[in-house]
Amino acid sequence: MSTGHGRGRLSNLTPQEVVGGLLLAGIGILVLDLVRLVVTGELPLGRLWSYTWNGIVDSLYIGLAAIGLSMTYSILRFANFSHGDLVTTGAFSGWTVAYLIGGLGVADLSSRLLLRADGGAQPGSVGMDVLSAPIAILVGLVISAIVTILVALAIDRLVYRRLRDAGGIPLLIASVGVALALRYLIAFVYTTDTRIVVASPPQPELPAAIQSVVPMETINLHEATLVISALALIIGVHLLLQYTKLGKSMRAMSDNKDLALITGIPTERVIFATWVIGSGLAGVAGYLIVLDRGQITINLGWFLLLLIFAAVILGGIGSIYGALAGSLVIGLTINLSLVWIPADLNEIAAFTLMILVLIFKPDGLFSGVETA
Amino acid sequence: MSDASETIDELRAKVTDNDLPQWATDLLLIAAFVAATFAGFAIVGLLTGVGLNETVGFMRLVTFFAAVYALVVLALNLHWGYTGLFNIGVAGFMAVGVYTMAILTASPDGSPAGLGLPIPIGVIGGMLASGLVGLVVSLPALRVRADYFAIVTLGFSEIIRLALLSGSLRSVEVGGTEYGTGGGSGISYTPVDSVIPWLLDVPGIGFVGDQFFAIGEMAGIQSSIIQSGLYTGVLIAFVVLFYLFLTRIAYSPFGRVLKAIREDELAARSLGKNTDRMKITVFVVGCMLMGLAGILWMGSQSRVNPDSFMPIVTFYIFVALIVGGSGSNTGSIVGAFAFAAFLWQGPRFIRSIVRANVDVRSPQTVYDAFLELASGDPLPMLGYVIGTLDELRFVLVGVVLIVLMIWKPDGLLGHRKELAAATDISRRPTATDGGETDE
Numbered sequence: 001m002s003t004g005h006g007r008g009r010l011s012n013l014t015p016q017e018v019v020g021g022l023l024l025a026g027i028g029i030l031v032l033d034l035v036r037l038v039v040t041g042e043l044p045l046g047r048l049w050s051y052t053w054n055g056i057v058d059s060l061y062i063g064l065a066a067i068g069l070s071m072t073y074s075i076l077r078f079a080n081f082s083h084g085d086l087v088t089t090g091a092f093s094g095w096t097v098a099y100l101i102g103g104l105g106v107a108d109l110s111s112r113l114l115l116r117a118d119g120g121a122q123p124g125s126v127g128m129d130v131l132s133a134p135i136a137i138l139v140g141l142v143i144s145a146i147v148t149i150l151v152a153l154a155i156d157r158l159v160y161r162r163l164r165d166a167g168g169i170p171l172l173i174a175s176v177g178v179a180l181a182l183r184y185l186i187a188f189v190y191t192t193d194t195r196i197v198v199a200s201p202p203q204p205e206l207p208a209a210i211q212s213v214v215p216m217e218t219i220n221l222h223e224a225t226l227v228i229s230a231l232a233l234i235i236g237v238h239l240l241l242q243y244t245k246l247g248k249s250m251r252a253m254s255d256n257k258d259l260a261l262i263t264g265i266p267t268e269r270v271i272f273a274t275w276v277i278g279s280g281l282a283g284v285a286g287y288l289i290v291l292d293r294g295q296i297t298i299n300l301g302w303f304l305l306l307l308i309f310a311a312v313i314l315g316g317i318g319s320i321y322g323a324l325a326g327s328l329v330i331g332l333t334i335n336l337s338l339v340w341i342p343a344d345l346n347e348i349a350a351f352t353l354m355i356l357v358l359i360f361k362p363d364g365l366f367s368g369v370e371t372a
Numbered sequence: 373m374s375d376a377s378e379t380i381d382e383l384r385a386k387v388t389d390n391d392l393p394q395w396a397t398d399l400l401l402i403a404a405f406v407a408a409t410f411a412g413f414a415i416v417g418l419l420t421g422v423g424l425n426e427t428v429g430f431m432r433l434v435t436f437f438a439a440v441y442a443l444v445v446l447a448l449n450l451h452w453g454y455t456g457l458f459n460i461g462v463a464g465f466m467a468v469g470v471y472t473m474a475i476l477t478a479s480p481d482g483s484p485a486g487l488g489l490p491i492p493i494g495v496i497g498g499m500l501a502s503g504l505v506g507l508v509v510s511l512p513a514l515r516v517r518a519d520y521f522a523i524v525t526l527g528f529s530e531i532i533r534l535a536l537l538s539g540s541l542r543s544v545e546v547g548g549t550e551y552g553t554g555g556g557s558g559i560s561y562t563p564v565d566s567v568i569p570w571l572l573d574v575p576g577i578g579f580v581g582d583q584f585f586a587i588g589e590m591a592g593i594q595s596s597i598i599q600s601g602l603y604t605g606v607l608i609a610f611v612v613l614f615y616l617f618l619t620r621i622a623y624s625p626f627g628r629v630l631k632a633i634r635e636d637e638l639a640a641r642s643l644g645k646n647t648d649r650m651k652i653t654v655f656v657v658g659c660m661l662m663g664l665a666g667i668l669w670m671g672s673q674s675r676v677n678p679d680s681f682m683p684i685v686t687f688y689i690f691v692a693l694i695v696g697g698s699g700s701n702t703g704s705i706v707g708a709f710a711f712a713a714f715l716w717q718g719p720r721f722i723r724s725i726v727r728a729n730v731d732v733r734s735p736q737t738v739y740d741a742f743l744e745l746a747s748g749d750p751l752p753m754l755g756y757v758i759g760t761l762d763e764l765r766f767v768l769v770g771v772v773l774i775v776l777m778i779w780k781p782d783g784l785l786g787h788r789k790e791l792a793a794a795t796d797i798s799r800r801p802t803a804t805d806g807g808e809t810d811e
Contacts, residue, residue: 078519079519079522079523109739110737110739110740113739114737114738114739117736117737117738117739118736118737118739159774159778162778163777163778166777166781168518168519169458169518169519170777170781171777172458172519172522173690173694173773173777174773174774174777174778176687176690176770176773177769177770177771177772177773177774177777178770178774179770180687180766180767180769180770180773181766181767181770181771181774182770183766184763184764184765184766184767184770185767187760187763187766188738188760188763188764188767189738191737191760192763306523306526306527306530306683309523309526310523310527313520313523341540342538342539342540344534344537344538344539344540345534345535345538345540347530347534348531348534348535348538351527351528351530351531352531354524354527355512355524355527355528356512358512358515358516358520358524359512359515359516362515362516362517362520
């Protein structure tokens with residue numbers, strides 16, 4: 001859209017370059033100010049570390065969801081607004097199973113089946129933390145992925161398959177419809193109440209060896225579970241896409257669907273794999289967010305969706321490493337910005353950054369790195 | 373929805389078989405659709421024992437929502453239907469208009485305080501502010517590709533809502549007075565519908581108004597209901613103004629370029645049209661109309677808070693536009709009415725019908741409802757469904773959106789999309805001898 005500007009003009013600076021320069025200068029000033037704050041002791045190192053750590057935790061669950069969104073965006077070629085509600089689906093289905101198993105014999109079936117919709121089955125009394133009910137929570141994690149995959153495949157068959165050739169905007173609009181229907185079907189069963197479903201996390205002291213490296217004395221085991229599960233999944237997806245034929249087919253398809261068809265790539269099977277990987281990761285992300293935050297609500301994924309989009313767009317659509325890098329930028333932005341601005345403005349900082357980067361580099365920071 | 377679609381088809385067949393001008397047939401079409409719907413609701417309501425008062429109240433709500441939705445949908449139709457700009461930040465632009473109006477007109481003694489200016493200045497100020505924000509948004513947004521444009525506008529709308537919600541802007545002290553947005557609790561101001569008593573003092577209009585009040589008194593309707601009815605009348609007048617204004621734009625040379633941008637921007641540009649400037653202009657005009665629509669909608673309450681501008685509001689407006697068919701102003705109004713009557717208030721009407729006929733109690737959870745259903749009593753399940761109807765209504769909206777996208781992406785009146793070309797080249801009969809007659 002900016003073809004009217006640029007090369008060969010008298011002025012060498014395009015508006016993009018001006019915005020990009022200002023953006024870099026702004027980031028430079030903030031980094032210098034950060035150094036000044038730390039040196040003068042206005043910002044204790046411990047607080048800076050806790051912001052950074054929270055940023056990494058946030059970026060990991062945003063990243064899990066962003067991989068799926070980026071994959072569907074590049075292979076099915078539409079902005080999937082129902083992706084956030086796949087995150088919600090994973091959260092509700094996974095925790096329901098965790099309660100069914102973990103609360104066996106402790107709480108009555110109806111409170112466990114409906115995730116405390118009637119207020120029964122206190123998380124503390126059921127023992128909903130990773131030390132008291134490790135098996136229940138692990139099974140819940142697996143089930144959250146499986147149920148979300150099944151739901152996504154059913155939606156694809158019912159809705160998106162009929163619209164394969166419809167173009168980006170009709171698919172986007174249909175995905176808004178899917179998002180609404182899915183979210184409020186969940187609300188029909190589980191009610192719209194926000195509730196606590198996870199007990200307070202165990203916080204054991206870290207071994208002295210680790211304490212000397214990072215400025216943390218205790219570790220929140222739920223956050224640690226989130227970080228380890230997310231990293232394991234990300235590495236798994238990396239290996240899968242880098243070293244199998246599936247990854248190659250996906251790269252081919254996101255590059256040119258017709259050419260991929262001619263070459264004999266089974267495009268429907270690639271789309272199937274895309275949904276399995278993308279929605280599975282989204283479901284796990286939802287499950288882990290609840291493990292970290294402790295509370296569950298039907299708007300969980302919907303409120304997260306714009307941040308996920310911001311991460312995908314920052315990284316450049318079509319590149320899962322871009323999506324991960326974008327998630328890191330977004331996660332660090334919403335936490336490190338707390339050094340300068342109040343907490344209720346941090347998402348504004350993330351969205352502003354997204355918009356500025358879009359002007360500066362309309363194809364995202366990592367466009368050109370086509371890695372499926 | 374298919375019923376509504378068939379009804380419209382029949383109506384169209386009836387009203388297009390004459391020599392009336394386009395706008396008159398369209399007016400007839402809308403009026404017939406509204407009348408048929410209301411007659412249907414009245415008959416169903418009276419037969420099922422809902423009662424006259426509740427049915428009339430229902431129709432009043434439908435008319436109000438249809439009018440306010442029609443205003444925003446018409447404005448959005450200028451963006452999406454005519455120009456092809458996929459703006460999903462409508463709620464944000466409405467918020468700017470309403471908040472500016474609120475701050476300009478709120479009482480100087482209030483908390484947070486306002487400037488205490490008269491309402492017309494507040495309305496104009498709100499429109500200008502929406503337009504200004506639209507200009508700021510359009511500069512970066514129009515540089516990126518179409519699907520990014522959608523996300524950028526959504527991002528801006530969330531930035532606006534979060535800023536209004538934030539504690540930092542809650543109250544700002546200027547010269548000893550606390551101004552600001554009031555954060556989550558919002559800001560209170562003089563409602564826009566206080567123009568009604570003022571209008572009633574104008575000699576000509578006042579006389580007509582008195583007749584309404586006299587008739588109302590005879591029928592036993594309270595004067596406050598008549599007043600709000602009169603405000604709905606003002607809204608309908610604005611819908612007509614919007615319609616005339618947008619139709620005027622659509623048939624102007626400027627409007628033809630807009631449609632050309634929608635169909636093929638590169639072609640329009642290569643014909644020497646400055647599409648960038650036209651997109652910015654049309655974006656700003658649409659945003660001003662959205663601001664005005666927001667003021668007329670939310671302004672009739674006396675308090676506004678950021679929760680009224682969640683992104684979901686934008687999607688309701690899109691649903692209404694798509695139901696009616698984007699690209700047609702008449703379709704926009706029909707869509708807004710169909711949305712208000714069938715998707716928005718319709719499920720509540722069904723709830724009234726059920727409550728008037730069956731004594732239902734709602735069990736606490738769906739689990740209890742299923743238990744009772746299994747033991748052979750379907751009433752608790754019905755009660756649960758009725759109790760959660762507000763949630764199920766969203767499911768209905770979602771399903772309608774999906775069904776429309778799969779089977780009828782043009783909406784009810786989408787086939788009337790106005791094309792950029794004076795003649796429709798794509799529908800030229802193929803039976804002619806190769807179009808050689810041109811030579």
